[in-house]
Amino acid sequence: MTYPFATDANIDHPTLPLNMSPPKSSGIDLSDDDLDCLSISELEKRALGRMDKQTGDYYNEGADSGVTLLDNIMAYQMYRIRPRIMRDVSSIDSSVVVFGHRSSAPFGIAPAAMQKLAHPDGELATARACARRGIVMGLSSFSTTALEDVRQASGRVPNALQLYLFEDRSHSRDLIARAKMAGYKAVILTVDTPVLGRRRLEIRNQFRLPSHLEIANFASHATESEVESSSTEEGNNLPDGYATRAPQITFHTHGPNPTLEWKETMKWLKHEASPMQVWLKGILTPEDASLAVEHGADGIIVSNHGGRQLDGALATLDALPDIVAVVDRRIPVHVDGGIRHGSDIFKALALGADFCWVGRPALWGLAYKGQVGVELCLRLLIDEFRRCMGLSGVTEVKQIGPDYLCKVGRSGFVSRL
Ligand SMILES: Cc1cc2nc3c(=O)[nH]c(=O)nc-3n(C[C@H](O)[C@H](O)[C@H](O)COP(=O)(O)O)c2cc1C
């Protein structure tokens, strides 16, 4: 029998149907397991020991009291799986199509800024790991590697470029043109940063990019440390704790944009980005999901920025079902936030998501062992997801639906959806 879960034989060849992996003589192959790190929570612990304080705090914290950060994770614990049995799960296909690519599993790596803070290879390591495992990567506008280099490292696996649309559109226009030229399939506009969330540790640590790193997509502009010294000399008008100042491009000054609105922004972006797809990331309500469809978004990501923006905003898994209902299959609905196990991906899909994105776990992998660590993260999640499919009696992703879930109520009673 072919072992139906992730093995190097099937994940190194993402275009092969996963159920066509060469048979293994001994069934379960544990040879690639990292015995120090058998779960994402162990990966988190290992990673923390390897990051400096500024980086660990920046990666891990949420806004304000971290309520939404925690809620994202806990929301998954409010659902239990209803497994079906005796269904012949000897052959499992966990692949789905995203951005025209057959992804080996229904999740991608969410855009996260400044990955060279975690490891000198930064975004290149993440891109190579994703390419090897057949997983799509979202690249942050504020990456420490140029978007062209990341595109090249991704090989046949497509990428999407996350956009912060600056108030001065000329920088964004250049970036979009470069993404198009480099072969990106989609731009993902982040819409939950009209202002930056207040991250206390980031403020207390006076976060800034070390001088040997740069925001590579805007490398012709002053570095954060250059801006820092000029602003220290002259003073600045930024919120408490932020030492940098406009007009240079740093994430504190240019990440937030309070001027985005539906009609003009979407019209402009769709025109500039065409033929790339335009997605919106940071939607939490059915009202805004409807508006996204109305204004021509090609897809949406239900997200609260990993709890880093509005603390007290609802958990993404809780926001998902109403959004799925209102979108009614007109465009794809993706979700991110709080996914720490393959069974979380299964639950999100059962609640109607077409695809998931994973943020911090990949950063932990990167900090742990660079490309090898990100691959470990992907392998754990893929394996857990496929195992969850098998144990639930599911052989194809499209079979996963609400029948496979029940909800734990406040009283502790479990009820069907
Ligand atoms: C350190 C860090 C940096 C991030 N940078 C960006 C970014 O540049 N653009 C963006 O849209 N989202 C960014 N995000 C949010 C992620 O794309 C994603 O929404 C979030 O991490 C998902 O939650 P999770 O970390 O619980 O998986 C960042 C998240 C983290 C943790």
Ligand SMILES: CC(C)CC(=O)C(=O)O
């Ligand atoms: C460029 C930034 C605002 C990065 C970001 O999105 C984050 O730190 O959450």
